[in-house]
Amino acid sequence: xxxxxxxxxxxxxxxxxxxxxxxxxxxxxxxxxxxxxxxxxxxxxxxxxxxxxxxxxxxxxxxxxxxxxxxxxxxxxxxxxxxxxxxxxxxxxxxxxxxxxxxxxxxxxxxxxxxxxxxxxxxxxxxxxxxxxxxxxxxxxxxxxxxxxxxxxxxxxxxxxxxxxxxxxxxxxxxxxxxxxxxxxxxxxxxxxxxxxxxxxxxxxxxxxxxxxxxxxxxxxxxxxxxxxxxxxxxxxxxxxxxxxxxxxxxxxxx
Amino acid sequence: xxxxxxxxxxxxxxxxxxxxxxxxxxxxxxxxxxxxxxxxxxxxxxxxxxxxxxxxxxxxxxxxxxxxxxxxxxxxxxxxxxxxxxxxxxxxxxxxxxxxxxxxxxxxxxxxxxxxxxxxxxxxxxxxxxxxxxxxxxxxxxxxxxxxxxxxxxxxxxxxxxxxxxxxxxxxxxxxxxxxxxxxxxxxxxxxxxxxxxxxxxxxxxxxxxxxxxxxxxxxxxxxxxxxxxxxxxxxxxxxxxxxxxxxxxxxxxx
Numbered sequence: 001x002x003x004x005x006x007x008x009x010x011x012x013x014x015x016x017x018x019x020x021x022x023x024x025x026x027x028x029x030x031x032x033x034x035x036x037x038x039x040x041x042x043x044x045x046x047x048x049x050x051x052x053x054x055x056x057x058x059x060x061x062x063x064x065x066x067x068x069x070x071x072x073x074x075x076x077x078x079x080x081x082x083x084x085x086x087x088x089x090x091x092x093x094x095x096x097x098x099x100x101x102x103x104x105x106x107x108x109x110x111x112x113x114x115x116x117x118x119x120x121x122x123x124x125x126x127x128x129x130x131x132x133x134x135x136x137x138x139x140x141x142x143x144x145x146x147x148x149x150x151x152x153x154x155x156x157x158x159x160x161x162x163x164x165x166x167x168x169x170x171x172x173x174x175x176x177x178x179x180x181x182x183x184x185x186x187x188x189x190x191x192x193x194x195x196x197x198x199x200x201x202x203x204x205x206x207x208x209x210x211x212x213x214x215x216x217x218x219x220x221x222x223x224x225x226x227x228x229x230x231x232x233x234x235x236x237x238x239x240x241x242x243x244x245x246x247x248x249x250x251x252x253x254x255x
Numbered sequence: 256x257x258x259x260x261x262x263x264x265x266x267x268x269x270x271x272x273x274x275x276x277x278x279x280x281x282x283x284x285x286x287x288x289x290x291x292x293x294x295x296x297x298x299x300x301x302x303x304x305x306x307x308x309x310x311x312x313x314x315x316x317x318x319x320x321x322x323x324x325x326x327x328x329x330x331x332x333x334x335x336x337x338x339x340x341x342x343x344x345x346x347x348x349x350x351x352x353x354x355x356x357x358x359x360x361x362x363x364x365x366x367x368x369x370x371x372x373x374x375x376x377x378x379x380x381x382x383x384x385x386x387x388x389x390x391x392x393x394x395x396x397x398x399x400x401x402x403x404x405x406x407x408x409x410x411x412x413x414x415x416x417x418x419x420x421x422x423x424x425x426x427x428x429x430x431x432x433x434x435x436x437x438x439x440x441x442x443x444x445x446x447x448x449x450x451x452x453x454x455x456x457x458x459x460x461x462x463x464x465x466x467x468x469x470x471x472x473x474x475x476x477x478x479x480x481x482x483x484x485x486x487x488x489x490x491x492x493x494x495x496x497x498x499x500x501x502x503x504x505x506x507x508x509x510x
Contacts, residue, residue, distance in 0.1 A: 009376060009378060010378070058378060085380050086377050086380070088374050089374070090372070090374045117345070120343055122264040122265050122340065123266045125341070
């Protein structure tokens with residue numbers, strides 16, 4: 001058996017998220033189905049991130065074990081011929097069996113895109129959340145700096161989430177603008193369920209003047225979800241990259 | 256009667272282009288239908304550009320005459336509530352009846368987006384043409400400079416096009432890259448049928464090394480379509496802006 005790591009892009013619009021579900025089509029199901037047909041063996045994928053319905057990915061990572069002897073770097077070409085156009089595997093490589101797409105993760109980068117204008121965008125409607133209010137992006141960027149560092153982000157999780165350890169390290173958070181497009185890019189060791197969408201919703205609140213600056217600092221101190229803004233829509237969110245330690249991905253000489 | 260000018264965005268994926276057709280759904284038909292319902296009078300739209308099937312717009316312009324007394328700047332809000340999400344009117348204003356969205360045009364800006372990578376993009380597949388070859392964007396930008404100026408672009412029209420005057424002025428042509436995205440932006444007094452897609456296809460040829468540099472100069476001299484590359488796919492093309500003389504849009508004092 002060999003362990004193969006895939007880097008995956010998808011337009012999440014038409015899927016009920018990444019993770020396999022009993023009665024809704026997901027990205028994992030489509031990929032597992034095609035990989036199973038390709039390798040003539042049942043494939044189980046282990047994804048780095050369980051993206052929600054409507055969330056996109058330009059750099060999801062997932063691994064699977066296979067008895068197939070297809071060269072590792074050719075899996076992407078082979079499976080892409082079988083996939084719908086809204087899912088693409090952009091790279092494939094062999095990794096040691098000590099590597100795990102989810103548990104070996106060192107961090108992730110997410111992007112949240114907003115279309116700030118009186119009218120929604122037509123062409124970017126599937127990738128940008130429409131914000132009808134003018135946004136003060138300098139104020140948003142300033143607010144976002146309070147996220148950087150190691151904090152207890154208990155307030156930043158969707159209610160009902162049952163993670164015990166809510167301490168995460170945010171490496172960077174940037175808000176930039178180009179025309180009507182406002183872009184949040186955030187990198188961290190890990191993110192709680194809905195955390196980036198809650199961050200985006202809070203920044204929209206701060207940027208539009210509906211929330212006072214200092215919301216992140218207050219929420220980190222209080223642990224209270226109510227100190228933050230609404231959860232921003234799923235369509236604006238894209239998983240950009242999953243970070244690993246290159247050493248964890250190296251194949252040993254024993255091969 | 257008042258003349259109203261609309262600025263329109265659309266995702267062209269699901270339409271057979273701008274212009275009304277007997278047996279295919281077009282952007283013009285959808286807009287005319289909603290504007291007619293809104294104003295309770297038959298609306299005929301005059302668009303600046305007849306974009307092809309699959310071509311997008313962030314700045315199409317179109318005018319119509321109406322007896323309606325809806326304030327001119329409110330048409331966009333009213334009609335957007337009736338439109339599918341892939342068509343948005345981003346602005347509306349009154350213009351004098353001497354103004355014509357097509358005949359008053361002073362120029363247009365188009366954008367052509369390419370995704371240059373071994374695998375197609377999943378998230379940008381509706382707005383970017385996939386180019387499987389590596390592209391030398393410096394070479395493409397250099398080649399594009401041969402377009403700038405006033406030339407007879409007879410070679411740059413789809414075969415079967417019957418325009419008599421094929422002289423156009425190109426104001427600027429730029430090729431830039433950001434990651435896998437290669438972007439052509441071209442501004443000119445006007446464009447022949449399929450001209451931007453032929454320009455893009457030729458630049459892809461030059462950028463991938465399949466065509467020699469100097470193709471544009473040769474085609475301008477020869478008038479021969481065969482000196483140029485293939486017509487690039489429609490989905491990469493977006494009409495960005497239609498330029499008018501602000502004086503032509505001013506309402507007189509006689510109002």
